[in-house]
Amino acid sequence: MFSYEDDGYQKKLKTIEEKRKFIEYYFWHIEDTNFVRSLNRFKEKKGFGTEYVRILFHADFDGWEEYMCNEGEVALIMDYPAAEEDMIGYLDFEQFYIFLLEYSEKYIEKYPEQEVEVGKLLREIKDSFNIGK
Incomplete structure (x- = not known):
């Protein structure tokens, strides 16, 4: 997993x-090609991304990592060369879920045959994040 031992995130x-x-x-x-795969990971509260751009959950971090997100949050991480400077941000599950809904709609517009699968995954994510209960 990524090491945070450097000077930290500048942005x-x-x-x-x-x-x-x-x-x-x-x-x-x-x-x-990885959209449904990412939703499958998110429903398990597991991070997904590439070496330089990823979304991580609390359990994806080691306990000593300074930039660990809280439970109930995701960490948004982008490192050089994907960005000019390493950056990090946090979203609570409700905010993150709103973005997932938005991008799921865009995905379904392109791939209407995936509507049932994406809808199922979104319900599972909502339950996993304990939203609306």
Whole structure:
């Protein structure tokens, strides 16, 4: 797994717009071929991404890692060369789920045959994140 032993993240994603841009880039970066795979990982509260762009959950970190997200959050991580400087931000599960809904709709527009599978995964994610209960 990625090592955080360097000087840390120079840029913190603080605004919702910065986080929205990250999510947009993330889904572009992992490509449509990995969209359903990412949802399958997220329903298990497991991170998914590439070496340079990833979304991680609390359990994906080692306990000593300074930038570990809290339970009930995801960490949005982008490292050089995907970004000019390493960056990190956090979304709570409810905020993250809203983005998942948005990008699921875009995915289903392109791949309507996946609507049932994506809908099932979104329900499982909602239950796993304990949203709306």
